[in-house]
Amino acid sequence: MDTDDRTIGQILSRRQVVALLGASGYAMLARRPHVRALAQGVGQAPPACVVRPQQTEGPYFVDTQLHRADIRSDPSDGTIKAGVPLALGIVVSRLSEQACTPLPGVMVDIWQCDADGVYSGVQDPRFSTLNQKFLRGYQLTGADGAARFTTIYPGWYQGRTVHIHFKLRSPATQRPGYEFTSQLYFQESVTDAVFAKAPYAARGRRSTLNANDGIFRRGGAELMLATSMQDVGYAATFHVALEGV
Ligand code: FE
Secondary structure: OHHHHHHHHHHHHHHHHHHHHOHHHHHHHHOHHHHHHHHOOOOOOOOOOOEOOOOOOOOOOOOOOOEOOEOOEOOOOOOEOOOOEEEEEEEEEEEOOOOEEEOOOOEEEEEOOOOOOOOOOOEOOOOEOOOOOOOEEEEEOOOOOEEEEEEEOOOOOOOOOOEEEEEEEOOOOOOOOOEEEEEEEOOHHHHHHHHOOOOHHHHOOOOOOHHHOOOOOOOHHHHEOOOEEEOOEEEEEEEEEEEOO
């Protein structure tokens, strides 16, 4: 059953990539089985060089061009979103047949909902936050391929498990460019612990777990954050390798 879901997910991803990115994106995904074999093979590539599945951008991406590491505040009034702190690192590598190397200059965007399940910058049946930009921002990867953010543990909204969206884009000057969009997920046991606390607890039981989220089932197991406790919150570093860029 798992295998069925995964197969379907890959087919959908390819379609989406073909629609969104054209032939170069298709080639990137199409070569994935080969890339996987290399990454898991005889030690030519370090373990950090793991190709991840793309997932849907969803309805809440806004290209705010907001360059910042701490995305908890809303620039319109300076208010800071309440929630359990999360230090999130995203480390981007370039995987070729010869080597796995850090990929500098990548524009890494993340966006997520707040503890109440609300996104900024959108008109939605549930809320209107059009002039706000909380919990959005991008960082450029450094020489080590890393982009580091300070955010909060996301809340939840109807029909989705807990997640953070991310998008990787090539430096503006690079031609041809590339774009890679996906989502990050959390262990249910960690979410249970976080949601037992304020301000998350006020919303009651979440509607959807990883196992019954249709988007998660299309590759989410390869998009899990390994969180560790840090100070009053959590920290996680996620490695993603791009091939053909
Ligand atoms: Fe979302």
